[in-house]
Amino acid sequence: MTVVVEAPAWRLPPRWVLLVAVLSIACAEVGGASMARFRDVDERILDEALVKFDAGLRLFHMHAEGMGLVIIAGATVAATLARPGTARRSIIALLTTGGAGYPVGYLVWSALIPSYGMDSAKTIAEWLVWIPFGSAAIVALWWLAALIALRMIRP
Amino acid sequence: MPQAANNDKPRAAMIMSGPVRRPPLAVVLVAISLLALGETAGAAMSRLKPEIQRYAATRVAANAAAHGFSGSAEYDDEVRERAIFTAEAGLSFFHLHAEGVGLVLFFTSTLVASAVPWRRARAALYLLLTLGGLFPLGYLVYGAAVLELGRDAGIDLAERWILTPLGISAIAGLVGLLLVAARRRA
Numbered sequence: 001m002t003v004v005v006e007a008p009a010w011r012l013p014p015r016w017v018l019l020v021a022v023l024s025i026a027c028a029e030v031g032g033a034s035m036a037r038f039r040d041v042d043e044r045i046l047d048e049a050l051v052k053f054d055a056g057l058r059l060f061h062m063h064a065e066g067m068g069l070v071i072i073a074g075a076t077v078a079a080t081l082a083r084p085g086t087a088r089r090s091i092i093a094l095l096t097t098g099g100a101g102y103p104v105g106y107l108v109w110s111a112l113i114p115s116y117g118m119d120s121a122k123t124i125a126e127w128l129v130w131i132p133f134g135s136a137a138i139v140a141l142w143w144l145a146a147l148i149a150l151r152m153i154r155p
Numbered sequence: 156m157p158q159a160a161n162n163d164k165p166r167a168a169m170i171m172s173g174p175v176r177r178p179p180l181a182v183v184l185v186a187i188s189l190l191a192l193g194e195t196a197g198a199a200m201s202r203l204k205p206e207i208q209r210y211a212a213t214r215v216a217a218n219a220a221a222h223g224f225s226g227s228a229e230y231d232d233e234v235r236e237r238a239i240f241t242a243e244a245g246l247s248f249f250h251l252h253a254e255g256v257g258l259v260l261f262f263t264s265t266l267v268a269s270a271v272p273w274r275r276a277r278a279a280l281y282l283l284l285t286l287g288g289l290f291p292l293g294y295l296v297y298g299a300a301v302l303e304l305g306r307d308a309g310i311d312l313a314e315r316w317i318l319t320p321l322g323i324s325a326i327a328g329l330v331g332l333l334l335v336a337a338r339r340r341a
Contacts, residue, residue: 141191
């Protein structure tokens with residue numbers, strides 16, 4: 001008799017998580033398109049602040065695209081491998097808010113450059129967005145990695 | 156069929172082409188660890204930049220012979236700056252590649268789990284893709300080796316012994332998945 005053992009399937013994360021992830025990717029696409037338009041202006045006005053503004057938009061574009069995918073992948077793993085309850089909910093919430101919020105810091109940085117100057121704008125964005133949201137995403141991913149390792153040791 | 160994690164009640168039937176299977180836990184662990192390492196490296200690059208530069212300068216000074224210091228301050232400063240820049244570039248490449256390759260490993264191994272029916276082929280593809288997933292670690296070695304062995308010797312070591320073999324493994328895994336998918340379609 002042949003016994004066919006099928007690999008377990010992935011479970012979808014909650015819909016709001018997918019919505020946030022797709023929204024993040026969509027905003028990144030829009031950011032990328034704006035960047036291309038902005039470059040025409042950049043060629044004419046060679047101002048350092050504008051160059052930094054462009055850099056902020058570019059970094060937002062890159063990070064929002066990547067983090068959108070990281071949210072989908074991480075939340076899918078958490079939804080499948082974490083047992084229902086606080087751990088699963090916390091990992092998904094931390095990863096989604098952290099992952100979607102972090103790239104916004106680059107927009108905040110860009111927007112604040114004209115009023116506060118480069119360094120002050122960076123410090124504000126760092127403490128207001130990058131550190132809290134980035135830390136949330138990092139904690140969620142390491143928590144998830146620890147959880148998978150635990151599942152391997154104690155299935 | 157995948158179900159929403161927050162809703163275990165029976166749901167209306169959905170039309171799907173098939174279940175999306177998950178790869179073995181070891182593969183998932185490598186993918187998620189890569190993402191976590193990539194994020195952490197990004198944070199370190201931003202928050203610990205002065206400390207990293209100081210550490211790099213100390214290691215370059217400790218390995219002066221490997222860096223070919225001549226005793227001329229101007230020349231030595233240029234060599235030191237180039238080595239520190241290359242080591243920082245290694246960390247930056249690691250951040251970028253770990254995030255990207257972690258996702259590539261996650262999605263391709265899910266494709267292998269779902270679309271490759273042969274057990275041995277699946278195992279071989281998991282192995283190749285997971286080894287390929289370790290590719291970004293080569294950039295950490297790249298950064299460290301540049302400081303310890305000198306710029307050219309460090310880059311050569313990382314490229315020859317880590318980046319090239321692991322990169323080839325990733326490419327072989329992807330080509331293998333492509334061939335299996337093509338064969339299934341035929």
